[in-house]
Amino acid sequence: MNPAQPYLFLAAALFIIGMAGALARRNAILALVGIELMLNAANLSFVAFWRHGPHPDPQTGLMFALFSIAIAGAEAAVGLALIIALFRHRRSVSLEAAESLKG
Amino acid sequence: MTPWFLLFGGLVVVGALGAMALRNPVHCGLSLVVTFVGLAGTYLDLGADFLGLAQILVYVGAVAILLVFVMLLTRTGRGESPEVRPGGWWWGGLVAALVAVGLVGALASVSGWKPRSEPMTFPTVRDLGVALMTDFVLPLQLVGVVLTAAMIGAAILALPERRGGRVGRTPKGEEPEQ
Amino acid sequence: MLGVGIIKGLAETGRNFIGSYFDRDRLVTVEYPEQRVPLRENFRQFPFLVHDGQDAAIGLRCVACQICEKECPPQCIYIEKSKDKKPDHLGKPQFFPAVFNIDISVCMSCQICVEVCPFDAIKMDQDFELSTADRFGGLLLGKTQLARPNTHFQRIHPREAAEIDTRRADERQKAEAKAKADAEAKAKAAAAAAAGTAAATTTAAVDAAKPVGARPAPTTVPGPASARALPGAGAGTVPAAPSEPGGQV
Amino acid sequence: MLTLDADGKQGGGGGVDRRFEVLPAGVESNGEGGSLLEISMGPQHPSTHGVFRMDVVLDGETVVRLKPVFGYLHRNHEKIAENASYLAAMPYTDRLDYFCSLTNNWAYALAVEKLAGLQVPERAEFLRVITAELTRLQNHVCLAGFLMQDMGASGTPLMYGFREREKILDLFESLTGARMMCNYMRFGGCRTDAPPGWLEEARGVVDRFPRFLDEFENLLSGNEIMMARTQGVGVLTRELAVSASVTGPVLRACGVDYDLRKVDGYGIYPRFHFRVPLGDHGDTYDRYMIRILEMRESLAILRQALDQIPEGPVIDPKAKLRGFRPKPGEAYGRIEAPKGELGFYLISDGTANPYRYRVRPPSLINLTVLEDLCLGHNVADTVTILGSIDIVLGEVDR
Amino acid sequence: MAANVDQIFVHLMQMMVDRVPDAVAPWVRAAVGVGAVLGLFGLLFGLTTVCERKGIARMQNRLGPNRVGPFGFLQFAADGIKSLTKEDVVPRSADRVVHYLAPLALLTPVVLTFLVLPFGRNMVLMHVDTGLLFFFAAGASTELAVFMAGWSSRNKYSLLGAMRAIAQMISYELPFILSTVGVVMIAGTLSTVGIVESQAARPGEWLARWNLFTPWGLAAFLLFLIAAFAEANRSPFDLPEGESEIVAGYFIEYSGFKFALFFMAEYLGMFASSGMAVTLFLGGWTAPVAALDWIPSWLWFFGKLLALIALFIWVRGTTPRLRMDQLMDFAWKFMLPLALLILPVVAVWHYLGGGWRGWLFCTPVLAAAYVLLGRALVGRRRIQRRVYRYAGEGVAS
Numbered sequence A: 001m002n003p004a005q006p007y008l009f010l011a012a013a014l015f016i017i018g019m020a021g022a023l024a025r026r027n028a029i030l031a032l033v034g035i036e037l038m039l040n041a042a043n044l045s046f047v048a049f050w051r052h053g054p055h056p057d058p059q060t061g062l063m064f065a066l067f068s069i070a071i072a073g074a075e076a077a078v079g080l081a082l083i084i085a086l087f088r089h090r091r092s093v094s095l096e097a098a099e100s101l102k103g
Numbered sequence B: 001m002t003p004w005f006l007l008f009g010g011l012v013v014v015g016a017l018g019a020m021a022l023r024n025p026v027h028c029g030l031s032l033v034v035t036f037v038g039l040a041g042t043y044l045d046l047g048a049d050f051l052g053l054a055q056i057l058v059y060v061g062a063v064a065i066l067l068v069f070v071m072l073l074t075r076t077g078r079g080e081s082p083e084v085r086p087g088g089w090w091w092g093g094l095v096a097a098l099v100a101v102g103l104v105g106a107l108a109s110v111s112g113w114k115p116r117s118e119p120m121t122f123p124t125v126r127d128l129g130v131a132l133m134t135d136f137v138l139p140l141q142l143v144g145v146v147l148t149a150a151m152i153g154a155a156i157l158a159l160p161e162r163r164g165g166r167v168g169r170t171p172k173g174e175e176p177e178q
Numbered sequence C: 001m002l003g004v005g006i007i008k009g010l011a012e013t014g015r016n017f018i019g020s021y022f023d024r025d026r027l028v029t030v031e032y033p034e035q036r037v038p039l040r041e042n043f044r045q046f047p048f049l050v051h052d053g054q055d056a057a058i059g060l061r062c063v064a065c066q067i068c069e070k071e072c073p074p075q076c077i078y079i080e081k082s083k084d085k086k087p088d089h090l091g092k093p094q095f096f097p098a099v100f101n102i103d104i105s106v107c108m109s110c111q112i113c114v115e116v117c118p119f120d121a122i123k124m125d126q127d128f129e130l131s132t133a134d135r136f137g138g139l140l141l142g143k144t145q146l147a148r149p150n151t152h153f154q155r156i157h158p159r160e161a162a163e164i165d166t167r168r169a170d171e172r173q174k175a176e177a178k179a180k181a182d183a184e185a186k187a188k189a190a191a192a193a194a195a196g197t198a199a200a201t202t203t204a205a206v207d208a209a210k211p212v213g214a215r216p217a218p219t220t221v222p223g224p225a226s227a228r229a230l231p232g233a234g235a236g237t238v239p240a241a242p243s244e245p246g247g248q249v
Numbered sequence D: 001m002l003t004l005d006a007d008g009k010q011g012g013g014g015g016v017d018r019r020f021e022v023l024p025a026g027v028e029s030n031g032e033g034g035s036l037l038e039i040s041m042g043p044q045h046p047s048t049h050g051v052f053r054m055d056v057v058l059d060g061e062t063v064v065r066l067k068p069v070f071g072y073l074h075r076n077h078e079k080i081a082e083n084a085s086y087l088a089a090m091p092y093t094d095r096l097d098y099f100c101s102l103t104n105n106w107a108y109a110l111a112v113e114k115l116a117g118l119q120v121p122e123r124a125e126f127l128r129v130i131t132a133e134l135t136r137l138q139n140h141v142c143l144a145g146f147l148m149q150d151m152g153a154s155g156t157p158l159m160y161g162f163r164e165r166e167k168i169l170d171l172f173e174s175l176t177g178a179r180m181m182c183n184y185m186r187f188g189g190c191r192t193d194a195p196p197g198w199l200e201e202a203r204g205v206v207d208r209f210p211r212f213l214d215e216f217e218n219l220l221s222g223n224e225i226m227m228a229r230t231q232g233v234g235v236l237t238r239e240l241a242v243s244a245s246v247t248g249p250v251l252r253a254c255g256v257d258y259d260l261r262k263v264d265g266y267g268i269y270p271r272f273h274f275r276v277p278l279g280d281h282g283d284t285y286d287r288y289m290i291r292i293l294e295m296r297e298s299l300a301i302l303r304q305a306l307d308q309i310p311e312g313p314v315i316d317p318k319a320k321l322r323g324f325r326p327k328p329g330e331a332y333g334r335i336e337a338p339k340g341e342l343g344f345y346l347i348s349d350g351t352a353n354p355y356r357y358r359v360r361p362p363s364l365i366n367l368t369v370l371e372d373l374c375l376g377h378n379v380a381d382t383v384t385i386l387g388s389i390d391i392v393l394g395e396v397d398r
Numbered sequence E: 001m002a003a004n005v006d007q008i009f010v011h012l013m014q015m016m017v018d019r020v021p022d023a024v025a026p027w028v029r030a031a032v033g034v035g036a037v038l039g040l041f042g043l044l045f046g047l048t049t050v051c052e053r054k055g056i057a058r059m060q061n062r063l064g065p066n067r068v069g070p071f072g073f074l075q076f077a078a079d080g081i082k083s084l085t086k087e088d089v090v091p092r093s094a095d096r097v098v099h100y101l102a103p104l105a106l107l108t109p110v111v112l113t114f115l116v117l118p119f120g121r122n123m124v125l126m127h128v129d130t131g132l133l134f135f136f137a138a139g140a141s142t143e144l145a146v147f148m149a150g151w152s153s154r155n156k157y158s159l160l161g162a163m164r165a166i167a168q169m170i171s172y173e174l175p176f177i178l179s180t181v182g183v184v185m186i187a188g189t190l191s192t193v194g195i196v197e198s199q200a201a202r203p204g205e206w207l208a209r210w211n212l213f214t215p216w217g218l219a220a221f222l223l224f225l226i227a228a229f230a231e232a233n234r235s236p237f238d239l240p241e242g243e244s245e246i247v248a249g250y251f252i253e254y255s256g257f258k259f260a261l262f263f264m265a266e267y268l269g270m271f272a273s274s275g276m277a278v279t280l281f282l283g284g285w286t287a288p289v290a291a292l293d294w295i296p297s298w299l300w301f302f303g304k305l306l307a308l309i310a311l312f313i314w315v316r317g318t319t320p321r322l323r324m325d326q327l328m329d330f331a332w333k334f335m336l337p338l339a340l341l342i343l344p345v346v347a348v349w350h351y352l353g354g355g356w357r358g359w360l361f362c363t364p365v366l367a368a369a370y371v372l373l374g375r376a377l378v379g380r381r382r383i384q385r386r387v388y389r390y391a392g393e394g395v396a397s
Helices: A005-024 A028-052 A060-090 B003-021 B025-045 B049-073 B088-108 B125-134 B137-158 C004-022 C067-071 C112-116 C150-156 C158-197 C201-209 D006-013 D077-082 D086-094 D101-116 D122-150 D156-176 D198-220 D224-230 D238-243 D249-253 D284-308 D362-367 D370-374 D379-389 D393-397 E002-006 E008-018 E022-059 E075-085 E096-116 E131-140 E142-152 E156-187 E192-199 E215-231 E257-281 E290-294 E297-316 E324-351 E356-378
Strands: C047-051 C077-087 C093-103 C122-124 C147-149 D037-041 D053-059 D062-069 D329-337 D340-348 D354-360
Touching (some): A005 B025, A028 A060, A028 B003, A028 B025, A060 B049, A060 B137, B003 B025, B025 E096, B025 E142, B049 E131, B049 E142, C004 D224, C004 E297, C047 C150, C147 C150, D062 D370, D077 D086, D101 D122, D122 D156, D122 D284, D122 D379, D224 D284, D238 D249, D249 D284, D362 D379, D362 D393, E002 E008, E022 E257, E022 E297, E075 E257, E096 E142, E131 E156, E131 E192, E131 E257, E142 E156, E156 E324, E192 E257, E215 E297, E324 E356
Parallel strands (some): C047 C147
Antiparallel strands (some): C047 C122, D329 D340
């Protein structure tokens, strides 16, 4: 049972919950929440490996997590903007309403 | 397996379950914030304090508010559309179970974990700064570009067409027919 | 330049902040129950009935002419005339109000009743701390609650009271002088009559049967004959106002 | 209750270009799916001056419809005055515009004197001018204070204004007996003469007032936030002002040169030299500044009046107090009250009661343009615009 | 002697910690420290409410509360008891859980920000090298609590107030954070203790090296302060509680003690940001002139803190309120560009060595930016005092 495993199990649990939610939810925003959870799960595993991982070079894991937080912020902004645009055209946010390509 | 990990890990799991299972979307958003705080605590526990605080600043400070604002703007939470796809949980649960089996199996069977050669040196903020400016200067600039592009894109998408630019309008500039 | 106006404003409030500790002109507020701002002499609150002497029943100046009742804009004065009369400060018998109510809750202390009263009977008080628990009975002031001695009037409106007192004292002096003149004329007539009795005892008899003068001359001596024993009013021959301490001309 | 319906008044607006067309009543959405927000401000609203309600319909933050609703303070003033004697109506005029009781008295006394042809002695005319200008000072000081209060200046300018107003009210109290309900003027002059030392005290107040005005302007007129919130807000065009018969500082802020003290020259105003400030933009900032400049002019008048006041009787000896029966006829006396042209129209049929007693309320008439000023602005501005028009509900509802 | 007066609280803490077994020592040290800070700032909150009411009263030439206690200084106790005993009304349609959590969610981050403030020489509760980032992370989560309060009371006005408050706090957070980046660049560290030490007077020099004494420091200090006003919803920016417009802000539906909690959170937020302003720009616990070093360090910190609080009160008594759109324009069109401009100016200041050459370059650039941005903000409708004409005369007097 190496030192990083509990954190990896936590990341796995988080990932699974996020994915289950993203798949099950009809509301676009909550799907986005699920995706956020999955992203954070990945982040957690990076930091776990950076802390307990064998590799001597100190920063790569940390740096990657840092950049992924920034990118996740941008992704959330664009995703929500898409949802607003979708709402304006379809008057609802459920994912079923978004299947037609017209308009 | 420090006691802090148990506390923050618990927060994360409870928050994530809440974010996915609660009925009222705004409650989901708030329990998402609990997850973020739990994660930040885990990062601090792992010694990456700059990352933990950045996580709070970015996620709790901005993304969560954005999420909740959009929920209000799009009038969710009034319970018109059923929140869960019919039979959704069954589908989601099945796929999640498969992935879970794969992940846990991989994690449990890992072996041959070489302990660290030299003791762990926690980088100070200055070291992170130096690393950012020397080894990671290219990713830094790219993230800058991506963030600007995302900001402009989000603004154009979100602005209502009436005051917006040419986006989404017929060539003569009238309202697109619904 | 942006912000210069705000800085000037800050300087202004700063000056006022410091000034309020020294400059009496700036800090106008006083801590009311402990310190009180001296009332201005003309300040008027609710009316009150003035009476000379100590006993309101006798000294009340009001003659129930009901002018103020008619002229009062919100009609908040109610007067009932008395049946009998009492002599006023000139000794002339006048009616007096049996009932004189002012509904303080209606009265807006507009002071028109004081202007139109020909007898200086009603004046404006300066008492404004009048909170009562009872809205109906408590604010309907009767004659006894309204009556206040002239000294009170002199204390709250010194200048106005002084004018009125001099005027009344002159009237009383004129009345006294006239009364003395009547008395002497009557005495001379009586002496002449006595001198003439020898000549015409019969005509004198006829004179004596007619009552002396239309009005009973003011008894210079507090004889029991007058309608009601008036210890205070009009008894003294001295022209000074009867028996009030101070308050003279 | 008198409600000026938006449609009823729409025609009267004349050819005035409005940035936002007034939505006909009943339209519920602004065409883009965003529903209109209907809020009712008042009658117990912290910023409406007294019991006054505004039904404001908002599209987002901007006002698209505003219906003033008033009448909460209607006391049947005119019918009461028609059933009472001429003198009994005088104390009620104090309650019309309860900030400026002396100018109300003067307007009523002027009307009755025109009706009955009474002469007013010199000293009484001077006392009337002095008290009227003092009233104008304390009214404008109150207005500036309330306007800043509406903009959120947490009461500082209001308290400075009240501090100066206290001194003026003390003058009224020692002259007339009451601070606000003076009931001082009679037909043919004034009720009492100035007590000894009153004129010196008045001179003292007048001499110290400019220092306060400079402080007030220092604090506010240059303040960027205040300028940003009032310049260009609630612009009243000359045509609309004239056609809606707006009078007083609100009219002069649009640049129309109409001041009754110069136009009618009633009382002894022609003897004094004073100027009439005019604004060019007709927005809230101009209305505020016009009143500040008018205060300085009033001070000039007061200084001249206090210098030239003669001795003599204060009331026309022939004037009868009771049983006053003017000969049948009609008269309209009007003066430049702090809020505008305050007029009294009396018809006498020879009896002790006026046959018809009508008040021209400047506040009510200035209020009719409120909706035109507020269109296109947001809620915060409607409050400021209402404050700048300076209405007092006692006069609006009578 | 001066040294141990300066370190008196450190010795006190040490005495208490020594008496406790080592295993528990860090917990006791933390508990005593947090207890002391909370007690102190709780008392300061009470006294500030009284000083604010008395200060503004005096500015308006009136007396202010003077009935409860000597000169009215027990007024806050009376207010506290009143708010405790008042009935706590929760609207029926409110979302009970979130409604209950909102004041707590607002108060905890604000109290967390006090952990990193250096109250005196080695008197800081949490000495960590990302102190400033911790301050901003805790500060950033207050918006969420404001939203929870506004949304959970299910009331149209409270939601409107909450939206306004959040929009304002977010748009002023950027200048709030960016104005401190200059200081971090010069001090070279994110830890607040490091920043304060970088501003102390060097052994040889007589004048301290406060950031305020530099042109960019002054500009950044003003930006930081104005943004702090906006973050705490105070004075010109107290729009959410714009009582003269739509009724009070997001805490309409709160009464009793929860309302007092909101009130306290606003004041503690004010203390925290003025404490951080003291740390970043006014040299924390350092004396301005080396000669005055004998005065204990914590006295310097609290003196400057009280001075800034007095400024908060002073501005509240003077300025009227900004309108919503003007408030936003001011943040995005004036504060943000100026904050972004300060960064290169600081870089050049650093490489010019910071002497008179630095002044020569930085001041004109900053002054020009200030004037140009001011004119751009005002835009074409010139906002300035007007000259008035009088009837009958063409020219104005």
